[in-house]
Amino acid sequence: MKLTLAALHDLPAAVDRPTYFRDQLSAGIVHVGLGNFHRAHMALYLHDLFQKGRDLDWAIVGAGVRPADSVVRADLAAQDWLTTVCELDPAGDRAVVTGPMIDFLPVEEGNGPLIRRMTDPAIRIVSLTVTEGGYYVDSSGAFDVDHDDIRHDAANPDTPRTVFGAIIAALRARKAAGITPFTVMSCDNLPENGHVARATVTGLARLIDADTANWIDKAVAFPCAMVDRITPATSDREREMIARTYGIEDRRPITCESFRQWVLEDSFSAGRPAFEDVGVTITPDVSPYELMKIRILNGGHAAMAYPAALLDIHFVHDAAVEPLVRGFLDKLEREEIIPTVPPVPDTDLATYYARIGERLENPGVADTIPRLCQDGSNRQPKFILPTTRDRLADGGGIEGLSLVSALWCHYLCGLSEGGRTIAIDDPSADRLRAAAIAARTDPRAFLDLDFVFGDLAQNAVFADSFARHLRALQQDGTAKVLRGYIDGA
Incomplete structure (x- = not known):
């Protein structure tokens, strides 16, 4: 049946x-970026809250600023803004139809509908999933x-091209009307996302009007x-799985862990909804949780990929x-990564990592190694090398962490x-591959990639360990080197 x-x-x-x-709900949030993650995450938390009969004045109005968002809008409009979310779990899948979104604004050049809706006093949060690169x-x-988009919005503040220009236009209108400013809430997967969002909004506002920028910095x-x-x-x-298993014709269903x-x-x-009543951790400081995730989860992904x-x-x-890959990851996490993570409130780090292991093993999600290998020149400096630096500063061993760097270099040879050819998916692919090939005879050629390693390349302990692992990979192959690391050879 069609979902309506x-x-x-x-x-x-x-x-x-x-x-x-639906007639019980009223809008409190404008969300920009109606991708799968938002509808399986923030929207699902709000659905759970509404199921309790709570905070029904915090429903979502969807929005987008790209032409492609019009296609999403049309698909969701045809099913009354409903979404089927199927949670995949080896112990048993769960399907839920969610309905916390009550509208999706027309996508227009100049973003007039978006600006007008964000000016509405009923809108108290503007949330974002515009990707880490947005x-x-x-x-x-x-x-x-x-950036061309930023230059455009600075010159045309009333008809902006970006979501940030639209946010500034709406905040200026609210300020002029004496309306309390809304919260700008980033839900994108990037470190210190709130600080990044603030820097972008105030940075663009400063190009338009310094007084407005100062007010935003203080009031928002x-x-x-x-x-x-x-x-x-x-x-x-x-789509076929949802239709076959549950008999639902959904144009944009979601599967997730x-x-x-x-x-x-x-x-x-x-103000905000009572998110804590549906499992959200509300805290004055996100940074301990963020560091835990970056090092243990994201670092684990980056370590096992190559x-x-x-x-x-x-x-x-x-x-x-796979015993070699999992054995390598488990030892690396236990001996070198987890010891660098400070205590996290109400969290046992060993239990947290054990849960990650269960998530990695979930076949329903069908996540791929090529995806984890993407953009290594961005991920390694964020997820692996800071841990390496901390271990070196504390005098700890880095056998596993330096092996991660050597495995990445070996992988980049292609x-x-x-004997399968590997396609390198990285903005700096050509430069990385050339350095990796040169490292076959001179490991320093790879460590001299300053935009990746910075001053870490000058650390003799790291450089020597990296070179030793790289030579072993070249001579003995990946499997034998992994086994030697696991066995402590």
């Missing part, structure tokens, strides 16, 4: 559905004042958040049960152990 409000009562008994009614940050991590809250849930892209495979986590800084300009690729393993769940 009228069809809710006819859904199979195995499918959870809203117990609240915040107009340059290679140094600073706000990119020279930009809470940081740590978000976590594996949510693959939807294809015909997922059963695990989800949201840690949110309690900093809001105009040995798995070299061993011709395609799926993450297969790599997670050939798996089975």
